Amino acid sequence: MTLDDKQREMLSRALELTRDDEINCDQFASQLAAYVDGNIGDSEALALLDHHSEICPECAEELQILRRALD
Numbered sequence: 001m002t003l004d005d006k007q008r009e010m011l012s013r014a015l016e017l018t019r020d021d022e023i024n025c026d027q028f029a030s031q032l033a034a035y036v037d038g039n040i041g042d043s044e045a046l047a048l049l050d051h052h053s054e055i056c057p058e059c060a061e062e063l064q065i066l067r068r069a070l071d
């Protein structure tokens with residue numbers, strides 16, 4: 001799975017808005033599949049996703065569930 005244009009646009013907008021700040025759960029969820037598949041090419045975006053999964057128990061759980069499902 002790769003990012004489509006809409007996701008890419010959303011992500012770049014998220015990056016602009018948040019800069020060093022956190023992404024929100026909706027933004028995390030929208031990138032979750034690509035994240036788990038290792039398809040987030042942008043290192044800044046990847047860092048934001050890593051960060052969110054560390055600070056947000058709900059999204060960390062979603063991430064675990066998806067990773068387990070794919071194993």
Ligand SMILES: [Zn+2]
Pocket residue numbers: 024025028052056058059060
């Ligand atoms: Zn979250």
